Amino acid sequence: MEDADVIVVGAGPAGLAATVHLQAAGLRVLLLEGSDEVGGRVRTDVVDGFLLDRGFQVLLPAYPELRRLLDPQSLDLRFFSRGVVAQGSDDRWDLDFSARDRETLLSLARFAAKRPLDALAVGALTLRDTTVAPNRIRAAVPTETGRELARWRISRPTIEEVFRPFLAGVFLDPELTTNSKLLHLLWRCFVRGGAAVPADGMRMLPRALAGLVTDDALRLSTTVASVDRGAVRTADSAVPLQARAVVVATDGAAASTLVPGMRAPEWSGVTTWYFAVDEPPLRRPTLLLDGASGSLMNTAVMSEVAPTYAPGGRALVEASVPGDTGAVSAIRSRLGELYRTSTSGWELVAEYRIPHALPRMKSNHVFTSPAKVGTQLYVCGDHRDTSSIQGALVSGRRVAAAVARDLAR
Ligand SMILES: Cc1cc2nc3c(=O)[nH]c(=O)nc-3n(C[C@H](O)[C@H](O)[C@H](O)COP(=O)(O)OP(=O)(O)OC[C@H]3O[C@@H](n4cnc5c(N)ncnc54)[C@H](O)[C@@H]3O)c2cc1C
Structure with missing residues (x-):
């Protein structure tokens, strides 16, 4: 038996x-x-009252298979803002589509004025990915993600300053060689449902x-x-x-x-650091991307996304880079430049080096x-x-x- x-x-x-x-x-x-x-x-680990996901990760409530199994809202989701802040070599782009304050709206307008063709190209990509059936995306002939963004006529500076650090954080593939079908499927989910974490951790x-x-x-x-x-x-x-x-x-x-x-499989790796700070260096649930230094870091004040991620009176900052070799001293100093504040008092709560994070998905x-x-x-x-x-x-x-x-x- x-x-x-x-x-x-x-x-x-x-x-x-x-x-x-x-x-x-x-x-x-x-x-x-x-x-x-x-x-x-x-x-998720719990350390001194902080919720630390094992490597920065988010849930996309629009994942169709998730919705098949449960109601995403039953996870008590806390959302990132729709959009990102991206640090370029000369400019800092505040592309937060959920913010309604005058400063952010002006920043969106500034991007559209300075890079009108990119605004149109990203709009076209978004319109197509959110309206076409996923089966058609899966049936398309794939290429590499970097080539695909260029095919959609997104300019080199916007790829380098916005898309490369964003997608390096999602695919953990700084070269943007990931199969372009995944780009479209994920973009579709990001735009349709945003990104979130459950209040009590992933x-x-x-x-x-x-x-x-x-x-x-x-x-x-x-x-x-x-x-x-x-x-x-x-x-x-x-x-x-x-x-x-x-x-x-x-x-x-x-x-x-x-x-x-x-x-x-071949693997892509990632390193995530968590810092405990007294004051949130950015009072918004926004992903901040480093498209200028070459580290391709993404960082967020997790306690602004979900206050439950930090104990009362403290804030939790995550910083992640693709690969598993980054040094915390370099990251700490770059975080100071990105958040425009001193990080000397920031307390390192944990470091996660994860060489086997995602199986690579090449164009074949x-x-x-x-x-x-x-x-x-x-x-x-x-x-x-x-x-x-x-x-x-x-x-x-x-x-x-x-x-x-x-x-x-
Ligand atoms: C840092 C990081 C960030 C990520 N971010 C995202 C994100 O933002 N969004 C997203 O959609 N995906 C993300 N992912 C990917 C996502 O986590 C994985 O795709 C998903 O967990 C894969 O699930 P799985 O069940 O296939 O494998 P796994 O999650 O690896 O589960 C396999 C299980 O098998 C068990 N196991 C292994 N060997 C044995 C054995 N011999 N006997 C018994 N049990 C065994 C393991 O302990 C494990 O529990 C991220 C992954 C990492 C590491």
Whole structure:
């Protein structure tokens, strides 16, 4: 007798979504997670009353797959302003479309006056991406993101000062070689629904998904050592668990050690620093981009986005750069220039260096990799779709459909 119909390995967004859909199909599921909490790369630490997401990350409430599973508002979302402040070499662009004060409106007008063709080009890109069906975006012939922005006639200075630091933070790909379809799909979601964090940290997303998993399916602190034809060996038991199907829902690197013949993805990394400060250096929930120094940093006062991210009377600043080699001393001094204030009193709360943050998605990336990879063996995760929470959730649903179909035969 099997221990379950399906064993899912890994309780990140993909494994959680797969479990929810498998249970909805009436299957008995065991969800094995190696660490002490669900969430995978979407986790939040609490340090001295500060909420620290493990690397700066945001939720796009317009992700269609998120909405399929739950009401994003149930996560008590706190929104970033619609737009960014971008520091260029000569100019500082305040492109905050949600601000209504005179200064910001004048700044938007100044951008349109100085770079009218860019204003038109970005408007055209936005109109197209928000109105066309996502299937048409997925069906297009892709190129690299940098080339695609140029194809939309966005000028080199605006790419360098605004798009490169913005997208380097999203794709963790400073060269902008990421598949252009992802640019359009993400731009669509950004513009349609904005960006947010749950008031209690990004961890609330996987926790909400885990809340949809019924019974006692979830086993934490259970690392899977090997998988073979429906038999799953855990690191701490000599007796394998048995199932009719096994879904490997780990990150791509772990999947390559569990699934014969599976190649590990190439990764993009990121480093995020969190600073505790007495006074917020910017009193707005806005992403501030460094398009001038070459560090391609994004920074935000997280406690302006969600006051719950800092204990009373303090503020929390995040600063992130692509890659995992940045030095905090250089970042601290650049933050002083960007926020136009002294950072000598800023207290470093934590540093997260994450070499394996996102699987790279080059222009030849396959958007939909097969769910079934062997006898009774299936794989899901962001590395099988797109490198995002949306991609992980989609792949979880796809794998569940494939398993349910095969087991019904
Ligand atoms: C710093 C950072 C910022 C990001 N920002 C964003 C963002 O703003 N928006 C966005 O959409 N996406 C973002 N992402 C990407 C997003 O977090 C991932 O795409 C998503 O978490 C992938 O989910 P997954 O379930 O495929 O894999 P994971 O989240 O990696 O989950 C895999 C799970 O498998 C478990 N596991 C691994 N090996 C084993 C084993 N042998 N046995 C048992 N369990 C195992 C792991 O512990 C983990 O819980 C970011 C990622 C990082 C790191």
